[in-house]
Amino acid sequence: MFCSVIMNRILCISNKNVFSRISTVHKSARHVSQDIFTGDKDRFKGLTIDSNKQKCTQNNFLNKLEESLSEWTSQGHRCIWFRVSIKQAFWVPLLAEKGFNFHHARDDFVMMYKWLPLDSEPNLPPPCHTNLGVGAMVFNKRDQILAISEKHYEYPHWKLPGGYVERGEDIIDAGVREVREETGVEASFQSLITIRHSHKMMYGNSDIYVLMMMKAISEKIILSQREIKDCKWMDIEEYTNHPHVHEFNRLVVQKALEYRSKKLKLNIKKRTVKWPTAVREMNYLVIENCEY
Template sequence: MSISVNSSDRVCENGIQPVELLPATNDVHGGVIVDMKDAMEAQHFLTLLRASISQWRREGKKGVWIKLPIELVNLVETTVKEGFRYHHAEPHYLMLVYWIPETTNTLPANASHRVGIGAIVVNDKKEMLVVQEKSGRFQGTGVWKIPTGVVDEGEDIFKAAVREVKEETGIDAEFLEVLAFRQSHKTFFEKSDLFFVCMLHPLTFDIEKQELEIEAAKWMPLEEYAAQPVTQTHALFKYILELGSLKLDRDYAGFSPLHITSVFDDKLSFLYLNRQQMQCLSSPDQSS
């Protein structure tokens, strides 16, 4: 969330007596952000909170965000009783929100999706890198699957794919493309899920499986992977095999990352696109 200028922590009530407010910064959407850091008694906090809400209401502010570090857990009940609701939580803080005006609440919801990757890695013998997991839905079923995992906060999709392959199997690999992605809903704690199917090229071949999560890992012929009952009955397994085969044999074009810069803050990010098709369509007609 973008932040602009600091909001005064003292104002004059009726032009006479200064009233202490919570320290806050204005956001670009007409609201304020209170980032609490110092210890405070709940009663004193309540006094400041009520005075602040009154002042912000007069100023026409909209949303109020209060960030409480875990050390200030004593202020959570007070904040909630004043009409604030939970927005999201991280390991070290809780974010609460309040909508001041009597209009439709337009505060953005908490992040709605979790992002995961699956890594198709095939060697020159047309063997796929597969694992059996020690936990999860496929624990003890004998199912061989591609390495999968969750993208960490602040991590790029292509880096997550390379990391997961290395962590689970010890194999170094080069990211090639995103071949497809799946969206599903009501999965992890009611969150939606984005699962990116990625193609990687192996750089090493000697497997060193992860002991904590992986029961077994090996290079499996594509025909053997295809013969698994789960591949024949489970759509995602089936399409993983088909996408990998098309990429190997028919030059199926997926999406590769391109560095771009944000127009707002010059931060670098990645745009995933079909470069092959883009280059073909962008090239001048050679016949003209």
């Protein structure tokens, strides 16, 4: 009986010690989780931290970052991304001090990254390196071409209305918008003509320029005072023989007329495509017969 009482007391003390240790571990885990940055994991074992979602002052930033990097390394994370809002711009030099590099930026944030594994090189998608633009060859009922001369060129020229495609904008919609903004003319898509791909353009990027044939719905010209110096309807022969028209634009006219004579249309169609993890709308090119 005496031995039984002693054993129960020993077990009780032992259990208290175990529970005490478990409690300490839980408290320690909670302490660590509170002292590191939180973010969204990706399928590549990466982690993205959004500065707008973090509570951190300039005074404790470096300590919190060091603890976070240590924890992320032990957890096997590969690339750490910081999406730094312009409101937390003071993070940028502090991240750079700890080995973070720039990847890309927008108007209100910069994305910085650090590759953690020491036994491999970063395998990351490149930042945006190609600009996408559209040019529109608009024909009216008299088979004239809509030509513009822009304000900010250093040499005389007659070119086609056009400009850059906006984020999330379809190519055809961009063409319609650019024609309207620059000339006031409403136009509808008829056919893609060709694509020009060149390098070392604006910001050192590559450049893809999509040329399309369009039909004028209206013909009244209302100039964009910010961008356009002059705009007019030109006969095809006048345009293709004008000394201020670039040879590439002459080629584009030639190809457009060729498509019309052969009754060919390079059409852009849209389709909803499903993957196991996503549903997206995609534009694709098809060749069709067409009566212009």
